Amino acid sequence: MILSGDFYQLPPVANTLLGDPGKPCFSSPWFDECFPHIVCLKIIHQQSETNLINCINELEKGEISNESLELINSLSRPMNEEDSCVQLFARNVDVDLFNYNKLLNLTGELKVYKAHDEGDQHYLSKMIAPKNLGLKVGCPVMLLKNLTDSL
Known part of the structure; x- marks a missing residue:
């Protein structure tokens, strides 16, 4: 069996419905026994700037140096037209709250449509x-499923 992945990426998401706590596979007590041969890839092909590579590696491990902190702080700048920038959130509840506040700030009457779902x-x-x-x-709207070639 071959496993492949970047263990420094986001951790697995817990699934309480299935009783899965969302722990990474390598934290299991049997992982080292079942997978004694581990190959760590060290060559980075998508980036050549040494300072940035070092900074990313330090952030992955949670051990950031003063040099990397200076690099991160040097990237800070005011955003032009901040309202039109894409906002990223780690949790859906934060997305929902942000969108709800934006919706409330729009002028006009709020209309609420109730879903009529059928199925299991x-x-x-x-x-x-x-x-x-x-x-x-x-208000901007994003479909969750393609309905046609244009929607």
């Missing part, structure tokens, strides 16, 4: 589409 409750509970969708004229 087990699968319906896992859907990311909201049960109640609030919209105002002019």
